[in-house]
Every structure is written in structure tokens, then in C-alpha cells.
Amino acid sequence: MECLTSTKSGAEILLEYGSGTLEPGKAVEIDRHIENCESCRRLVAAQRDVWERLGQWTAPAVSTDFNARLYARIAKENQAPRWRHWMQQWTRPALPYALWKPAAVAAACAALAVALLVHEPRATETNPHSAQMEGGRVDIEQVANTLDEMDVLMPAPSSSSAM
Amino acid sequence: MEAIAALERDAELMLRVREGDDRSFATLLDRHRGPVVHFLYRMVQNDAVSEELAQEVFLRVYRSRATYEPTAKFTTWLFRIATHLALNWIRDGKKEKGQESLSEEVLEGVQRQIAAAQQTVEQELVYEVKLREVREAIGMLPEKQRAAVMMHKYEELEYSQIAKALNCSESAVKSLLFRAYETLRARLAHMA
Numbered sequence: 001m002e003c004l005t006s007t008k009s010g011a012e013i014l015l016e017y018g019s020g021t022l023e024p025g026k027a028v029e030i031d032r033h034i035e036n037c038e039s040c041r042r043l044v045a046a047q048r049d050v051w052e053r054l055g056q057w058t059a060p061a062v063s064t065d066f067n068a069r070l071y072a073r074i075a076k077e078n079q080a081p082r083w084r085h086w087m088q089q090w091t092r093p094a095l096p097y098a099l100w101k102p103a104a105v106a107a108a109c110a111a112l113a114v115a116l117l118v119h120e121p122r123a124t125e126t127n128p129h130s131a132q133m134e135g136g137r138v139d140i141e142q143v144a145n146t147l148d149e150m151d152v153l154m155p156a157p158s159s160s161s162a163m
Numbered sequence: 164m165e166a167i168a169a170l171e172r173d174a175e176l177m178l179r180v181r182e183g184d185d186r187s188f189a190t191l192l193d194r195h196r197g198p199v200v201h202f203l204y205r206m207v208q209n210d211a212v213s214e215e216l217a218q219e220v221f222l223r224v225y226r227s228r229a230t231y232e233p234t235a236k237f238t239t240w241l242f243r244i245a246t247h248l249a250l251n252w253i254r255d256g257k258k259e260k261g262q263e264s265l266s267e268e269v270l271e272g273v274q275r276q277i278a279a280a281q282q283t284v285e286q287e288l289v290y291e292v293k294l295r296e297v298r299e300a301i302g303m304l305p306e307k308q309r310a311a312v313m314m315h316k317y318e319e320l321e322y323s324q325i326a327k328a329l330n331c332s333e334s335a336v337k338s339l340l341f342r343a344y345e346t347l348r349a350r351l352a353h354m355a
Contacts, residue, residue, distance in 0.1 A: 050344060054316050057301075066214060
């Protein structure tokens with residue numbers, strides 16, 4: 001067996017071994033390996049030492065009135081009017097902290113997409129003539145009327161030149 | 164009924180709570196109060212805050228009884244709530260507020276432990292220093308690594324449970340633990 005400290009997965013196995021959480025079948029293999037591998041032996045010893053030191057840190061006993069305080073809070077909540085329960089449900093975060101960031105990004109993207117859709121300029125607003133040209137159809141009568149109006153606006157030929 | 168029989172005992176109790184059985188809630192509380200408070204104590208390193216957060220954990224469990232579905236192990240769900248609250252508390256910067264009382268509390272705890280062991284004065288001092296160094300080394304770990312170590316070492320949760328509690332993959336948990344123990348080995352090496 002090659003030195004386990006040389007690979008991440010191997011080192012993870014040593015970590016479990018040093019913590020005493022490796023399954024017995026595998027542990028026997030490691031027992032044999034560390035007899036001949038100095039670096040693995042050192043890592044295991046260091047991990048065992050850390051594991052032991054962490055074990056020395058005992059937490060204080062829970063307060064004797066812990067349950068009583070909790071039940072008092074529950075009773076208080078149960079006595080509160082229904083609308084307060086409803087409010088609490090709405091004001092309480094619906095997602096765990098870790099999910100707030102992606103949820104906020106997704107919401108921002110959705111809002112941006114909606115905003116772009118709403119404010120997308122319509123063809124008829126920007127170019128009124130395009131409506132007339134729509135489908136390649138031209139209102140011949142309107143064109144003729146326009147030309148007639150242009151004729152009216154043209155200055156009349158002067159009488160001197162006619163003479 | 165067969166499905167319910169196959170469920171783990173905690174989930175079964177929680178399903179009874181859902182049906183309105185408050186005695187089952189009391190049983191769950193008795194079974195898990197200690198581990199939850201101790202986990203939170205080691206996370207926030209403050210006695211009063213850990214109990215306050217633990218109260219909130221069980222209150223949330225109670226509030227969620229009507230919608231409870233046994234999709235995961237009960238302890239996984241419980242520690243997911245506890246981890247979420249602890250990480251939020253740490254991120255909110257409340258840690259600084261509780262820091263003053265921390266030293267006194269730790270000293271008190273140390274004194275109680277020492278008195279129980281009836282050690283000599285010199286041994287007491289050595290023990291106190293070592294314990295403080297362990298606590299500080301853990302306190303300096305990034306919060307997710309700290310949570311992973313607490314659940315792995317003290318609560319003996321499986322990788323899959325830790326992964327669900329921390330909302331990450333099992334391989335990510337292994338990496339977190341690997342880095343955390345590496346740091347702890349380096350920080351505590353001089354104590355050997």
C-alpha cells in the first residue's frame with residue numbers, strides 16, 4: 001500500500017482512522033500499513049492527539065428550568081391571537097440562510113426580465129410609417145391624396161412667365 | 164402503519180406530536196435537549212446564548228409540527244435548525260456582545276470540572292490553559308468548519324447528516340473536516 005498522506009482520499013481515511021470512526025475491516029489494513037509508514041504514523045498520532053484534546057472540552061449542564069421556560073413560551077404563543085400566528089408565519093424567513101443569496105439573485109434576474117419586457121419599444125411607437133408598410137401593403141389612395149395636397153401647396157406659375 | 168413502524172423512533176414521536184400528542188414532544192425534548200444545547204454552546208461559546216438558541220430550536224420544532232414530514236432523520240432536521248440559528252447568530256456579530264461573559268463562564272466551567280476531579284493546583288492550571296487553548300483553536304475555525312467538527316466529534320453524526328445540516332455535499336463535508344482538523348493539529352501541536 002502506498003503512503004496514504006500522498007492523496008486527499010488517503011489522508012481522509014487516515015483522519016477517520018485517527019478519530020476512531022473508520023469501519024473495523026478497513027482499520028485492520030491501516031494498522032498494518034502504519035507499522036511501515038512513518039508519515040502516516042505521524043499523521044494518525046497527531047489526529048488522535050487532537051481528538052483526545054477535543055474530548056476534554058465538556059459542555060456545562062443544561063439549566064434545570066430549561067423545559068419550564070420552553071413550555072411557558074409555547075403556552076404564551078398558544079394564547080396569542082390567531083392573527084399573530086399568521087403574522088409570524090409571514091415574517092419568519094421561509095428559506096434557510098444559505099438559500100437567501102441564490103433566491104435573491106434569481107428574484108433580481110426575474111425582475112430585470114419583466115422590466116425589459118414591459119419597456120421593450122413597440123415597432124408602431126417608434127416608426128409610424130412601418131404600420132402602413134406592414135405586410136408590404138401600401139394604401140394607394142392615401143398616396144394619391146398626399147400627392148394632390150403637395151400640388152396644392154406648390155406655388156402657382158407666375159402670370160408674367162405665362163405671358 | 165407499516166411505513167410508520169419502519170420509521171426511526173424520533174420521527175415516529177414527531178408524527179405523534181403532529182397528531183396533538185404533547186407527551187411525545189416532551190420525550191423528544193428530553194432526548195435531544197442536552198445534545199442541542201451542548202452543540203450550540205460549543206458553537207457560540209456562551210452558556211446563556213446557547214440555551215436561548217436551543218429554546219428557539221425546540222420552539223421551531225413545535226411550531227412546525229403540523230407540517231412535519233419524516234423525509235430525513237429527525238436529528239438531521241434538528242441539527243439543521245440548530246446550525247442555521249448558530250451561524251446566523253455568529254454572522255449577526257452577536258459574538259462580540261457575549262464575549263465579555265465568555266471568559267467568566269469558561270473559567271467557572273473549568274473550576275467546576277477541576278473541583279470534581281480534585282486535582283492539585285498545578286494540575287488545575289495546566290488543565291485550564293490546555294482547555295482554553297482547545298476552545299480558542301475551535302473558536303478561530305471558520306464557522307462552517309466549526310459546525311462540521313462539532314457535529315462530527317461531539318454529536319457523532321454521519322457525513323450525510325452533517326451534509327444535510329450544512330446544506331452541502333458529503334464530499335464538501337469531508338473537505339471541511341479535513342481542513343478543520345489540519346488547522347487544529349497545527350494549532351494544538353505545541354501542546355503535545
